[in-house]
Amino acid sequence: RDEATSDPHTQEECQILSQYGFKEKLTVEEKLSMIRTFNALLTPLRVLKEIATNPQKAELLWAFEDNVEKRKQIPNGLEKEYKVAKLIQEQLQLDIETNKILRISGIYESNSFEVPLSDNQKHRGCAIFSTVCMMNHSCTFNVQIAFFDGLAHVWATQDIPSGSPITLNYSQLFLGTPARRCALAKSKLFLCQCLRCMDPTELGTHLSSVKCPKCDTGLLVPPANRKEPWPCCSCKTSISISTIEMLTNLTATFMAKVDKNNVSCMKKILSMMEQHLGAQNSTSVELKHHLVTRIMKEPLQELSTDDLWSLIDMTESLLKVVNLVAPGKPFIRGHILLYHARASHELLFRHYCDENNHTIDTLLSETRTENCPNETIKECENSMFSRVILSERDMEPVLYKDRKLDEINISELLQQIQESRIILKGERRRPKDTRVLEAFLTRLLQKQNEPRSICNNSKNTHTTELTII
Incomplete structure (x- = not known):
């Protein structure tokens, strides 16, 4: 308690919560239970303290829908809220009306948003944004919200005609x-x-x-x-x-x-779900999204070629669903586009890159030129894409079982990367290596359009350096 001296948790709150009573030794389960209890207690206490000295905020707060009467009609609909009220009144010995506590809890339940409290997204809380919470719900929404710097940033996912409702997906x-x-x-x-x-x-x-x-x-x-x-x-x-x-x-x-961290397990279950429910079923689609997200956390160079083709198939399947239920440019489209582009890039990279034994350290040191700023190098230090050596070799498509490398449309990939970067700006995401992917694919596109010189002697193969710009 002595360390809790900075906002939002204050010394005053420590003094109030000290009335709750503590055991000298607590198990892990008891500690977690107490944390949940304290969070439930602190929300109404902080709100009441805030509106006590701010009449305008008080007027605005009480204007929000609390759904208390509706919850009273549901069995155990207010069970948690009544427990919180009892703890505040009896355990903390605070004279606060039960109805006020019920209303505040209902207002937060109906109108609040989960927001990040730190840049790494690990610590989260809830907050009410008076304008944003007025937006209605639709499963086919036209805006999305990103939270940073204590503000709610609303981004249109598609064109919204004048007079049309602005809708979120709850x-x-x-x-x-x-x-x-x-x-x-x-x-x-x-x-x-x-x-x-x-x-x-x-x-x-x-x-x-x-x-x-x-x-x-x-x-x-x-x-x-x-x-x-x-x-x-x-x-x-x-x-x-x-x-x-x-x-x-x-x-x-x-x-x-x-x-959700076991890729092998998810693959087996996905196969079973698709067999019994169908590949189109929401359970299969949701699990497929989890699987793709998990795979993309690992270095793609460690995946087999067949796994990369599977990744491309899954992302294309997910994009078809997203295009129908969330048309426009939602954040999830940006992520899936980037996943698809990275998997496709890895396949192209394996085939068209120089076969000389370049280590990452060598490539990084060679890439530190006047045309490549140090900050760009630093950003890509853990990347295998920091330098690309392209060779003027035979451009015939390579067969992977029943797949061809020329199935990958490089022009479309470039558009996908650019679109994903624009979309993810709304979340303040900085996808790694997008500039490098673009540079590599641009060069490949140029090579496809260039007249090819026939060279049977591999020793005379012409190489072109590609630096990051």
Whole structure:
């Protein structure tokens, strides 16, 4: 407690919380439980302290929707809030009305955003932004929010006509309609009726549809009446809603136990999910996104060529879904575009780069020229892309099993990298090596358009240096 002297946790809060009572020795579970309890206690206490000396903030706060009356109609809907009120009144011995505590908790539950408290995103809190929280929800949103420097930055993901509502997505993008609507009903207390939720096919993605067990090509599509059997769009077989719910519950239980850090495990489970639910199902798509994100955290040079092609296939599959449910330029599109470009670049890099034995240290030292600033080198010190040596060699496509290297469109890759960098500026992300990827691909594109000289003697192969600019 002596160390808690800086904002937002103050000495005054320490004195109040000291009334709670502490054991001399606490287990890890007890410590975590106490932290959760203190967080629940501090939110209403901090809000009440803030509005006590600021009438304008108080007026604004009490104008927000709290949904207290709606929560009273739900079994145990205010159980946590009543416990918090009791602890504040009895344990901390503070004279605060129960209704005030319920309302503040409800206002934060309905209107707050989770925000980063540090640049590394490890520490997070919740905050209310008076303008942003007025934006309605839509599963086909047209803006996204990024939080930094204590501000909420709103970015349009597509053109918004004058007079049209500005909408956010309160839910997760790849969730199917039943799970999405259920989550919104529990957390925000409304039943979403947006364009995506009202379309059984979810704008053509079939994220909620399930692979038909009777035929190979059909999908069981959710009916307009959620209690009716699900018909197959191909063979017209129907499956009862109870069977669908049992399958959904089993899948959810299974997915909750998946180790998101185990690539091999996720690959096996993804294969199983695609076999039983279909590759289009939200569970398969969500797991595929987790798998791609995890793989991209590892050095791509350690992946096999077949794994890189698989990565390209998965990112292209994800982009098709994103283009339908989140048209425009959402942040997730920027990330997936960059993943796709990096995997494609690695394949091109392996084939077209010089075969001489260049170490990273050698390449870095050679690249320190007047045309390459030191800060650029420092930024790329852990990268294998800091220097590229291209050779004038045979440009015939290389076969990888049933795939060809010329399937990769370099012009499209350049556009993807540029687009991803523009999109991710909204999150203040600085994707590593994008300038190097662009330089490498630009040179390859030039080489494809240049007349090739035939040279049978490998010793006379002409090499061109490519430096970062």
